[in-house]
Amino acid sequence: MVDTNQSYIKQCFPVIEERLYQEIIESCSYHEFPSSSYVVKQGAYLNFLPVVLKGQIKMYAEEEDVQFLLYYINSGESCILSFNHLFDPKPVQFSAITEEDTVVMTLPVNKVKEWFVKYPTFARIIINDFQRNFADLLQTTKEIVCFGIEDRLVKYLENKAKRDKSNLIHLSHKKIALDLGTSREVISRITKKLEKTGVLVQHKRCIELMGC
Template identity: 50%
Template sequence: MKTSFLTQCFPSLEKELVTEIEHYSSIKKFEAKEYIVKEGQFIRSLPIVLDGSIRVYSTEDAMQFLLYYISSGASCIYSFAHTFNNEPAEFSAITEVKSTLMLLPLERVRLWLKKYPSFASIVLNDYQKHYTDLLHTTKQVICYNLEDRLIDYLKTKAEIEKSNLLGISHQEIADNLGTSREVITRVMKKLGKNQKVEQIGRKIKVL
């Protein structure tokens, strides 16, 4: 499974590197809403998502702030930021759906970054992608109103779950967007009147 995934998603990897990753990495399955890492923990591995999706967020004054999502074939750039230091994580990462991860031990990652140009290139490209994601998140917070941010959030969730019917509460949305449940409920009612979403029981349909 490891070799076929690596050669398909990262065809530029050297054969020797693929062999080393096959030997040193491990594969772990996670249920939905299961933590990969919690803020304050020390990171021991660089995760690559084989299947599923991960939500990465930070917390400030007991309020969550969505940073970005990680999908299949991507590593977590915040984990990479801790590759060369021994500081605890300043973020949390949790699975959105059932997910399978390949875990690369950080001591081997450090060696591969120096030894294999293809590996360094992949990590840098992933860094650029998540940097762009963070810029998008920042622009949303500064420039967009909450209605636009909420619609963008729901559309992203629908893409990840491959369904326009989302089993998500107003409180969970509020946590991810850094606001209160009451505010989300008001905005949802407005979106409902404008026929952009529909509340069906405890689920939200993106129209």
């Protein structure tokens, strides 16, 4: 199993130098999570850097009793979850929940700091990733503020279809509502409306997106 994990590391970081790779596999540890479980819970203090090796994670904000989806972390595109807390220990301000069965590797903070100056590639990867997180968050914020729920739902479904590479979306109205920070009834009504306008078709257990 360790061998499998090591191959994930190679896949996620195809360009790192051999020495860095060796250091990583010496210091990291692996954690497996089933779908829909917490990897990080808002308010916790982390002394490690979580990296998604396989699977998918969604970042959630929680405030008062409302929670809502911020953005996704995939293993494919890049893997760093966040380093918000690395240099200045504070409780994290969001939660991370697995979207499917997921393997996470954790790197100790002190090593991360060390590698950050020692290996420009490593710094580059982290920066790059953080940048993407920032851009994703900004995009989400804009959509929340500027678009109505209907548009947001369509985007959400399109995004889901794209990530799953399938037009069939296996999600209950309730789960969708949770991600969009609204209620089931609202989703139920809007999907109905979207069905009438031909954007999607609802089947027994899933939604089929029609957009070309």
